[in-house]
Amino acid sequence: MLLDHLVGLYTHPKQEWHTIDEKHEGIGASLSHLLIVAILPPVCAYISSVFIGWQIGVGDPIFLTAGSAIFMAIGMYIALVSGVFALGYLTYWMSRTFGSEPEYTQCFEVAVYTATPLFMSALGAFYPHIWFLMMVGLVGLSFSVYLLYTGVPILMHIPEDRGFIYASSVVTCGLVLLVTIMASSVILWNFGFGPQFVS
Template identity: 60%
Template structure:
């Protein structure tokens, strides 16, 4: 099953990282995981922006037309998938600094499974209140960082002290990617989308 590690990374992450390390699935396996899980924030973003409306605090709910919602969902989806591939590339590129020689597939596994909690935050769009989305987003981000710190030493086969520094470098790159995605969405919102 494509999403067979999904429950394990929540229920028992260290053991699941060991399973992921032992199996080394193909690139298509990791790719299918990313492509399916990245649909959650895109679809939920569309649904909440078009049908529920966003509450940013005081005032009326902000909504998008259906056409703008589809463009927004497509941009979110492409940005998230591109961000995971960019993060996987950086994980692979930085590995030589930390005396590790992973395949790109291993780097993609780390990037895709650590991004999963952030993608699951998309379900919070059922209640599109800004304070709620931010709170759930911080929880998802925290768990993603935890998964990264536990998974890097196991999948990259390096000692935990090097894994901590390696994971810290990856977290920095991931946060930069996240800021770029958020900035891009703000620019798109003001430039391309017209709230109803």
């Protein structure tokens, strides 16, 4: 069933990781989970930037044109899905260094399910004030990191002490991917693909 593990990851993460490890439903289940959950940030960003307006400090809200917002939402969706695939591959690539021999499916599951709280924090965009979004994003990121540290030893079948170092390496790779995506966005904006604001 789609989004089968969503509630369990929030209510009892360690038990849910064991369930994911026992079932190993295959890449199809993880991919469908990713494709559904990754649509939240672009949709929320589109709605808030076109219909609600972003509040930055004092002054009037800032709106984007519908065409510009849809273009950016599509780009965001592609970047999020690609980023999770890349994180899964980097997790797989590093696995032998830490004494684990997983299949790519296991690494992809780690990447997909740990990214879920971060993607879900996009619901905060319905109250688009910078300070609020930063707080919600920080909570989502913190829970994603927690899921990563609890899930890596279970899915990779390694001791917790080695899993801690492995998960720390995955976090580092995730930060590098995030910076790469942000840098790519800035480069694209310089080539004329930036946002267009409602005047």
